[in-house]
Amino acid sequence: MPTPQSAILPPVSPHALFLTLHLQAGDEALRAVRAAAAGFSALVETQAALDPDAHLVGSLAFGAEMWGRLSPQRPTTLTPFVTLGSGALSAPATGGDLQLHLHGARADLNFRCARAFIEPLRPFIAKADETHGFMYLDARDLTGFIDGTENPEGEEERAEAALIGDEDPEFAGGSYVIAQRYVHKLHDWERLAEHEQEGIIGRSKPDSVELDDEIKPPTAHIARVVIEEDGEELEIVRHSLPYGSASGDAGLFFIAYAKDLSIFQKMLARMFGQGDDGLSDHLMQFTQAVSGGYFFAPSKERLAQLGG
Numbered sequence: 001m002p003t004p005q006s007a008i009l010p011p012v013s014p015h016a017l018f019l020t021l022h023l024q025a026g027d028e029a030l031r032a033v034r035a036a037a038a039g040f041s042a043l044v045e046t047q048a049a050l051d052p053d054a055h056l057v058g059s060l061a062f063g064a065e066m067w068g069r070l071s072p073q074r075p076t077t078l079t080p081f082v083t084l085g086s087g088a089l090s091a092p093a094t095g096g097d098l099q100l101h102l103h104g105a106r107a108d109l110n111f112r113c114a115r116a117f118i119e120p121l122r123p124f125i126a127k128a129d130e131t132h133g134f135m136y137l138d139a140r141d142l143t144g145f146i147d148g149t150e151n152p153e154g155e156e157e158r159a160e161a162a163l164i165g166d167e168d169p170e171f172a173g174g175s176y177v178i179a180q181r182y183v184h185k186l187h188d189w190e191r192l193a194e195h196e197q198e199g200i201i202g203r204s205k206p207d208s209v210e211l212d213d214e215i216k217p218p219t220a221h222i223a224r225v226v227i228e229e230d231g232e233e234l235e236i237v238r239h240s241l242p243y244g245s246a247s248g249d250a251g252l253f254f255i256a257y258a259k260d261l262s263i264f265q266k267m268l269a270r271m272f273g274q275g276d277d278g279l280s281d282h283l284m285q286f287t288q289a290v291s292g293g294y295f296f297a298p299s300k301e302r303l304a305q306l307g308g
């Protein structure tokens with residue numbers, strides 16, 4: 001099996017840097033992207049060597065349009081993100097050509113690595129959206145709920161959920177990525193009683209125990225995203241982290257990896273009122289998605305080959 005990029009299988013780190021880049025059209029920009037792709041794994045390893053205890057890891061992923069410019073073959077389920085819903089219940093598509101995800105124990109190394117990555121691309125950047133995520137308390141979202149309880153654990157389980165295998169051999173070891181920034185309405189959320197919040201998430205607040213089916217509302221977040229097909233639950237590997245400032249916007253940068261992009265589409269459809277039952281995720285009344293894109297993170301070998 002080809003080697004997955006290093007950010008995907010390790011657990012969530014205390015600090016992450018998420019950078020979405022929109023690049024200019026043209027051959028010069030494309031050449032710069034090819035060079036950045038070819039050198040990416042070595043760049044992360046060099047920066048990580050400054051402090052091996054920080055376990056700096058990274059992934060570089062490509063939007064559908066950019067991938068089409070780079071390669072004639074296309075991963076089977078790669079497609080652009082399409083806006084869901086409208087108004088307060090909406091997930092806007094903002095796309096992007098490149099999605100950089102760095103994580104580790106040191107925010108300074110993430111920053112250093114991102115700067116080194118971006119330097120040769122700088123003349124071609126049309127728009128950049130950068131978010132620095134941090135682990136909050138004992139791995140909680142800013143809503144106060146533990147985030148990651150049901151994330152696949154251990155390298156084998158995570159690889160099974162995140163990595164393309166024999167179903168698309170050309171792209172084996174690669175992974176589809178969803179990246180969405182959410183701005184939380186914390187004042188509204190914090191006015192709710194704890195039992196109301198628990199009904200919205202579907203788990204208890206102190207220790208993340210799933211609510212009994214008899215009391216868990218069908219609009220609870222976990223009731224929307226737990227989907228069974230042929231007796232198996234659809235799995236994704238989440239790497240989200242809180243971000244923001246105390247005086248301004250704050251929320252969750254949602255990023256996850258999966259072997260099939262349609263799993264993200266199915267979960268989002270049920271969250272944003274486009275599933276079979278027409279219900280939506282009650283949690284979405286307390287947060288607003290402000291960006292959204294789908295990307296493909298090729299295996300390390302495939303990434304290196306993009307250099308030509």
Ligand code: HEM
Binds near residue numbers: 147208221222268
């Ligand atoms: C503001 C945005 C979001 C917040 C605050 C949030 C928070 C949470 C929390 C607190 C849990 C329960 C603990 C856990 O198992 O991790 C959870 C579970 C989960 N979330 Fe989210 N989430 C958000 C968006 C999303 C999105 C966009 C998706 C999918 C596209 C998603 C997929 C999942 C999945 C698959 C689970 C595990 C369900 C299970 O197996 O029990 N979440 N989320």
